[in-house]
Amino acid sequence: MKPSSPLPLSEARRRFFDGLPLPDHAVPASILHSWRRCLGLGLTASRPMYGERLDEVQLRLRCQQNADWLAVARPQVETLFDSVVDDGHVVIVADRDGVILNEIGHTPFLDRAERLALTPGVGWSEALRGTNAIGTALAQAETVLVRGSEHFLERLRPLSCVASPILDPFGQALGVLDVSGPPRRLGRPHGLRLAAAVRQIELALFERHCGHARVLQLADDAALLGTVRAARLAFDDGERLLAANRQALSALGLSWDDLGRRRFVELFGETLEHWQHRHGRGIASVACGQRLLSARVDEPETTLPATPVDAKPRPSRSARPVPTVPPADDAGLPPALLSQALKLLEADIPVLVLGETGTGKDRFAQALHAASSRRGGPFVAINCAAIPDGLVEAELFGYEEGAYTGARRHGSRGRLREAQGGVLFLDEIGDMPLPLQARLLRVLQERVVTPLGGGRPQPVDVRLVCATHRDLKRAVAEGAFRADLYYRLCHYPLRLPSLRQRGDVALIAQQLLDRRGGARRGITLAPELAQALRRYAWPGNVRELDNLLQTLLALNDDGTQLTLAHLPETLRGEMGGEGSGMVADDHGDALARQMLQRCGGNASAAARALGISRSTLYRRLGRGMR
Template sequence: MSSLPLAEVRRRFFDGGDVPENSVPQPILHSWRRCLGLGLPAGRLRQPERLDPNTLQQRQQASADWLQLAKPAIDALFDSVVDDGHVVIVADADGVILNQMGHPAFLDRAERVALLPGMDWREDVRGTNAIGTALVTGNAVRVRGSEHYLERNRQLSCTASTILDPQGRLLGALDVSGLPRKLGEAQQLQVMTAVRHIEQRLFDEHSRSLHELRFAPDPATLATPRCARLAFDDDGVLRAANRAALAALGLDWHCLGQTRFAGLSGLSLEHWLSRHGSGIASLRHGGRLYSASLLPPRLPSLSERPSLLHSEPAARAARRPASAPHAENSHDKVGRKQDLALPAGMLDTARRLLEADIPVLVLGETGAGKERFVQALHAASSRAAAPLVAVNCAAIPEGLIESELFGYEEGAFTGARRQGARGRLREADGGVLFLDEIGDMPMSLQARLLRVLQERLVVPLGGGGGQKVDIRIVAATHRDLGDEVAAGRFRADLYYRLCHYPLTLPPLRERGDVAQIAANLLLQHGSAGRGITLSPALADFIRRYPWPGNLRQLDNLLRTLLALVDDDTVLTPDHLPATLRAAQPAQRQTANTLHSLLQQHGGNASAAARALGISRSTFYRRLRDG
């Protein structure tokens, strides 16, 4: 880079003189030339008008789907840069700012240069800037101080990257802006990382009914956002990709709909699956060798799938690729009820209460699946398409839970975000609010919640007009609220407002065949596509173990086992951690039982031993001693 001061470079550029090579980054110089070619003045510029609130809201709604998927990554980016005095900005594909949040110390400066929702930051309107220039070039861009085309923007530094969907369509841009001396390469990397996470979620959402090929030089990165990802339909035609995959293969977005799986791998989809399944295999392309894994489409609903309790026909069926479109949605709605093994009529009772605008109170031991029950209830209700907003009253610090629930107005307290925050109650308008662990709600907040239940009016912290809300309330707790009332830790009036018809979720050990619940959970976690099943011995252990941690303990165990075993594994008690094996209930097989099992397997002692999860020598010893 040239040592010539940037001010001198600008003077020469705008005077029509020669600009030394490498005096400014090439993307900046190219942008300056584009802006100059458009006749854009670098000095005083008429301030573009800000969109009116209704038009801005329409733009936000048009991007609502991808913004919702992007929210966790955007929030994480904000948390990582706010203490350095920066702002995070999200713009749509036209360069209009949709959302902005940041450090109060910088927000006033951002407002002076119109870094506000509803303002247009296209390059042909604002000159060289990270948002507009990234949208023009399609690349990540950093613009520092006087590298901005407009004089008035010299007090800013900004870095932005475009956000693409898996078909290469431009959705918008993510930007971090701040003071020139504080914003550098670290923030650019943070923005690019956030965009990778957003695009990974978009890929997951768009390709759920497709076969996904992941590949990377290092197999350890196959489960990370950095890996290359392609998605193919049942005919082996490429339908979706991420940037890493296209870069690795030397392709562009025009390859979608044109490229076939066999052209990349040398094998058809069926041949690859029969040879490698979803295990890790080698993929050679362009002289480079990658580790690759082909994952099947998301699973169809439980009613369309075989049991995972091990049998040869079931195991063969489980390994067939599933291709039902939108499979995860159907499983979410149909499968959760089966996964829970609910008492007869419990879900329907809860649904009737909810539809009648009667608060639903769910009681149960820790880990019994109260959150899953509420998700199933929401999916079964007439409000399934509206928000389900969950608040864990035990997980939010007491000093923050009021602002979390009710929201706040601008300037309500030190550190409050500009434009305030809506709060969970207003976010749930039109839908369902789930107050988990309500027995842990602070007494000071219980009175305000009671008023909301009675008046359906939410008044945020810091004053301002109240807002009417249309919400249905579901609450859950592992505590005995009657005892909490008697001890003075829970308001009696709120208790009676919630406790119209409490529903008790039984512990896992009281829900019938726990092994079948385990089989359903395995399906939910993708075991069918990997050919992983339960042996009768492990199924029997699952039925007899008391499960003090309830559904959560069982689910965590199964997820762990799936992570540790290879494809086509029959899970046995030997796969259990030592702590559980030590707690394994005693089991004695009589000689008659063993002979019967031997007969079932056509006299094959090895097969009978595998069914019990023991070695063949142990099987013979028990047969002899029985």
């Protein structure tokens, strides 16, 4: 029997937007998943092209903020341009928010791109433009090809694009490289050239950021070691995994969340020191699952000189010029807050982060480390409330052999010394015992730490980030927190807003889903669930939302569209309807005003995005104006 002809794309679109089932492979899986994400965000195919264009000053500032990685990418962008310009295409560079920074290419198509707002200064995230190569590549963290009617918005049908995100060695998206042109002229060869250019850029970024570290290279063939196709993992002095490229994560079955957590011995069954003792700089074999790979360890370009005990600690050699790219924001954090914290950290001023439980203070600290000049150094976190009082001091300052019953045979360096050259994060510092507060203050003033049980004082060079949900000023008044330490830490406290204050919760939820692999697995939010997420009060803030999404990802198969029926029974009733009173009035009023502004004053679009009626929207807006 003759196989049936494939469903035309126009018919597939009609069925999708009418809510009818689609046959398998009617559209590429990445496109279908993106369409579903767009529906969950409240977009419609006929939506006008919302979003303002940056003026020249704003655009210039954006380019300056991304100048670090743009300079690394420029040679590959020019090479890619040379390979596609004769086909009538343009090469586009966008930042991590999907805002186009630059484009070069075929003049006639540049004119057409201008009419479609595909031009510098315009944002192309999925939330703004629906399914498109730039926004969808960022959402799915992979190369994406979008042709003609595969775009979610009708107005983008005259366009075909292929794009790939550019990631630094720490898993942070820096930007996007895109090739766009007329439909039917763009194909797989252009995607291959684009992917090759991105690999070269990411290799240059890896070498730039990890030259001070020991790097393990892996490849199927020893001849590939040292090339762009080799897997690379960087390790710090404590043999903790510091950075990696995508090939390494794939080869070892790791994720970006493993950075800073896994050690060499956990991955390969022996210490890096033992490996180097056996193999030196030679090539050896290593087992990665069922594969046997060739491996080589490259020594760092420079090493830190020993610092005399009585000398002032010198800045770490791993420090680099202050990065201009702000920390990654996947939970609606205000960019201005992130930028302020980064400036404080770079000036060696303790960063004190305040916020309700679950607002993501730990993630905020990790983002600061990843964006700072100390990204090449360790990130060491300690929760002052999670360690028994009697062990906090030993955990933080270290101890000599025999310092107390149960101590390790050879003692411990302590978390402060483990953070040498990097960032120390003290979570829940408001719960630190008073005697320990005095020792911490002394370390901050003298930059020297003395282990328990005696031993020689050791200089430390760390940057400090602290966090608490407590009112430290009240704790000082009650005698539960030292006033001198409070004023040493409280230079410029930064308060993280609650999840309710961060804008569209459904958009934040989709970003968190994408971060955990939901986009790659095709797991999306149904519109009714997105509306319920917007209405709920989220007393547990980002942690509550993230935990829920993580659980839903674990319970559901690839390609699932999450609905209210997928929620646990305890939440289903609370999220079930508009009249359930889930959002406090003041938060609902603020969210209504924010959404109206996001929708360019279009009340119908704002009400649809919030999952409420227009009359309810007007009532909230009127109440907020009183």
